[in-house]
Amino acid sequence: MVQAIVVLAHWGLMSEGHRPGPAPTEDLRTTEVDLGGLVSVLATHLYSTPLVALRELVQNAHDSHTRRRLEDPDGRHAPTIRVRGDSARRTVSIADTGAGLTEPEIHAYLATVGTGYTRLLREVTGNDELIGAFGLGFLSAFSIADEVTVTTTSHREPALGHRYRSRGGEQYSVEPVAARRTPGSVVELTLKTEHAHLAEEQALREVLGRYCVLLGVPVFVGDDERPVNDVPVPWREEPAGDPYAARMRFATAFGRRFEPLAAFPVGPAAGGTDAVGLLWVQDGGTYGSSDNRDLAVYLRGMLLSEDARDLLPSWAGFVGGVVESHRLTPTASREDLQRDEHYRALQQALADAVVDGLYETARLRPAAWRRILARHGQDLLGAALCDDRLFTLLADDVPVPTSQGDLTAGALRAAGGGAVHIALGSGGGFEEMLYRAMQVPIARGDRYAVLPFLRRYAQLRDCRIVELGSEHGNRELFRDPERPLPAEERAWLAAALADEGEQLVPARFEPPGLPLVLVPDREAELKARIEDDQADARIPSAALRLARAFTARTGGEVKARLYLNLAAPAVQDLLTAYRSGHTGAATAAGLLRSLKVIMAAAAGPSGTSPAGDLSAALAGIGTAVSALTAALPAGLPAVPDTLPDLPEALPGARPDASGGGPDEGAGA
Numbered sequence: 001m002v003q004a005i006v007v008l009a010h011w012g013l014m015s016e017g018h019r020p021g022p023a024p025t026e027d028l029r030t031t032e033v034d035l036g037g038l039v040s041v042l043a044t045h046l047y048s049t050p051l052v053a054l055r056e057l058v059q060n061a062h063d064s065h066t067r068r069r070l071e072d073p074d075g076r077h078a079p080t081i082r083v084r085g086d087s088a089r090r091t092v093s094i095a096d097t098g099a100g101l102t103e104p105e106i107h108a109y110l111a112t113v114g115t116g117y118t119r120l121l122r123e124v125t126g127n128d129e130l131i132g133a134f135g136l137g138f139l140s141a142f143s144i145a146d147e148v149t150v151t152t153t154s155h156r157e158p159a160l161g162h163r164y165r166s167r168g169g170e171q172y173s174v175e176p177v178a179a180r181r182t183p184g185s186v187v188e189l190t191l192k193t194e195h196a197h198l199a200e201e202q203a204l205r206e207v208l209g210r211y212c213v214l215l216g217v218p219v220f221v222g223d224d225e226r227p228v229n230d231v232p233v234p235w236r237e238e239p240a241g242d243p244y245a246a247r248m249r250f251a252t253a254f255g256r257r258f259e260p261l262a263a264f265p266v267g268p269a270a271g272g273t274d275a276v277g278l279l280w281v282q283d284g285g286t287y288g289s290s291d292n293r294d295l296a297v298y299l300r301g302m303l304l305s306e307d308a309r310d311l312l313p314s315w316a317g318f319v320g321g322v323v324e325s326h327r328l329t330p331t332a333s334r335e336d337l338q339r340d341e342h343y344r345a346l347q348q349a350l351a352d353a354v355v356d357g358l359y360e361t362a363r364l365r366p367a368a369w370r371r372i373l374a375r376h377g378q379d380l381l382g383a384a385l386c387d388d389r390l391f392t393l394l395a396d397d398v399p400v401p402t403s404q405g406d407l408t409a410g411a412l413r414a415a416g417g418g419a420v421h422i423a424l425g426s427g428g429g430f431e432e433m434l435y436r437a438m439q440v441p442i443a444r445g446d447r448y449a450v451l452p453f454l455r456r457y458a459q460l461r462d463c464r465i466v467e468l469g470s471e472h473g474n475r476e477l478f479r480d481p482e483r484p485l486p487a488e489e490r491a492w493l494a495a496a497l498a499d500e501g502e503q504l505v506p507a508r509f510e511p512p513g514l515p516l517v518l519v520p521d522r523e524a525e526l527k528a529r530i531e532d533d534q535a536d537a538r539i540p541s542a543a544l545r546l547a548r549a550f551t552a553r554t555g556g557e558v559k560a561r562l563y564l565n566l567a568a569p570a571v572q573d574l575l576t577a578y579r580s581g582h583t584g585a586a587t588a589a590g591l592l593r594s595l596k597v598i599m600a601a602a603a604g605p606s607g608t609s610p611a612g613d614l615s616a617a618l619a620g621i622g623t624a625v626s627a628l629t630a631a632l633p634a635g636l637p638a639v640p641d642t643l644p645d646l647p648e649a650l651p652g653a654r655p656d657a658s659g660g661g662p663d664e665g666a667g668a
């Protein structure tokens with residue numbers, strides 16, 4: 001401390017705030033500190049990974065260069081940091097050509113927990129390249145090393161050398177040694193056995209390549225001639241050539257898990273923050289709402305947080321990036337950030353930067369935009385709901401999963417005759433069968449964000465929406481018949497077509513080729529499941545009570561509705577045959593009933609809804625065909641006039657309806 005004050009006073013920079021205050025008059029006692037315990041906690045529990053120790057030591061080397069430049073602005077000083085590993089000796093050394101330390105400085109700063117020269121220097125000079133602040137970082141060396149030595153020569157005493165040595169950090173010694181050839185320090189760690197791998201230079205290259213990528217001083221590993229931090233930083237310097245290519249190069253070099261699909265800038269000075277950097281959309285299929293946000297934050301050039309994903313909007317699971325800021329405040333471990341107003345301003349700035357970047361990509365880079373839409377369609381649907389500008393950008397572009405593959409909402413609407421159709425069920429089921437028959441694509445409303453996205457789209461574009469599976473949606477689809485059927489005809493149809501638990505509903509719907517559809521009652525399905533004795537074991541009792549209170553309102557007798565399409569020629573012909581007392585009417589109705597059972601079976605399992613007996617239905621087709629073809633005596637010519645009242649659609653009702661003579665069909 002004395003030395004710092006001397007030096008700072010010498011510059012005339014000493015501020016009032018640093019003069020010692022008046023002596024206290026009360027009987028104050030000094031808090032005892034268990035230094036051993038404190039050192040152990042700080043050294044081994046403050047940081048989440050032992051790699052942080054390397055970062056702290058490189059950062060000290062960096063600060064010593066800044067200090068030297070500040071103290072000796074005219075001196076010729078070539079700043080370098082060289083990190084070497086020696087696996088045989090199990091050592092790592094970090095050498096700098098910075099300011100070095102005098103012996104009093106070793107005692108006052110290096111060996112004093114909680115005090116560093118760096119913070120004083122920053123406070124006095126206002127220099128914001130200095131990184132150190134807490135006077136703690138050096139201690140982290142003891143989390144990976146059994147012994148630490150620092151051999152140093154101060155640039156202010158270039159003829160003297162000193163060696164600090166400590167095992168564990170609690171006690172240390174300082175001895176005079178020969179002065180280094182040039183001022184600066186070498187910190188050497190004898191690694192603990194469990195951290196021996198850090199002596200491998202390749203491991204050092206990888207770790208330091210990330211930690212130091214933005215550091216202003218070149219950092220070399222081993223005898224390398226190329227520093228690990230020589231990737232051009234696109235937001236700091238005017239790149240040679242295409243600036244977009246420079247962004248993509250940086251993103252490719254930095255992104256660990258995924259290739260970048262497009263890269264866009266943060267800042268400068270966006271939304272009240274000083275943060276600058278680069279964001280990119282990562283390749284790699286994300287599924288549903290998976291979160292691959294990956295943001296590294298640098299403070300004064302040094303990696304502070306590898307995974308600051310909370311700074312990115314929660315909907316941006318596909319975004320990676322790097323930002324740097326001087327205003328963010330690190331926690332003492334310098335691995336996380338204080339959640340202050342600068343943090344919140346940066347959050348907002350990053351959300352804006354992602355949206356701006358997506359706009360820029362859509363406008364300027366159509367190929368990249370198509371890849372982004374294809375890769376991240378699901379995530380983008382959800383993202384669009386969280387941000388109005390994003391919704392406007394994506395409303396017509398983002399693909400929606402449908403029964404006919406991915407389609408934009410616009411294409412879905414056009415194919416649906418102006419309406420957007422959405423199935424609320426979880427795929428399969430009558431909805432899919434119906435839409436296949438209608439040849440209309442249906443959006444998969446059970447997938448992430450699809451339903452709210454399409455509802456919002458329908459509002460924005462003022463179009464009709466049909467939510468199939470909801471009562472309202474079903475009513476839109478199955479309209480009332482133009483004229484109600486007489487009760488007696490209805491009863492006959494119900495008896496001929498419906499199985500137990502099915503309610504016959506005469507209706508009109510698309511397509512006319514589809515005579516009937518069996519629609520399970522989802523509430524009745526739920527009731528059956530909940531009232532099942534087994535439910536007691538599966539569902540928590542409070543939830544079960546609530547659910548049962550709800551399903552008590554449902555009678556449960558009607559398990560499915562059988563919508564009969566009065567607009568279908570087949571149904572019209574059946575009714576005509578019935579009205580005229582044609583003997584084939586019952587057989588034709590039996591055929592339709594078999595068709596219903598087969599279609600319901602093909603539409604997939606539908607819980608408890610009755611769909612009749614499939615084998616009986618299949619057998620019923622055979623019986624009906626035999627009955628209809630046997631109705632004509634063999635050898636009679638096919639003369640339609642002889643059967644004036646027969647409906648055309650009854651298969652086999654007319655001898656020529658199947659394209660062959662009755663003798664061929666009956667085989668008799």
Ligand SMILES: Nc1ncnc2c1ncn2[C@@H]1O[C@H](COP(=O)(O)OP(=O)(O)OP(=O)(O)O)[C@@H](O)[C@H]1O
Nearest residue numbers: 060064109110116117118132133134135136137138
């Ligand atoms: N390589 C070095 N060259 C010169 N001085 C050093 C070096 N390493 C450490 N020091 C001195 O030791 C002091 C304490 O270092 P330490 O890493 O514990 O804390 P800091 O860097 O000041 O703050 P922080 O805890 O935020 O890293 C520094 O402030 C600096 O004065």
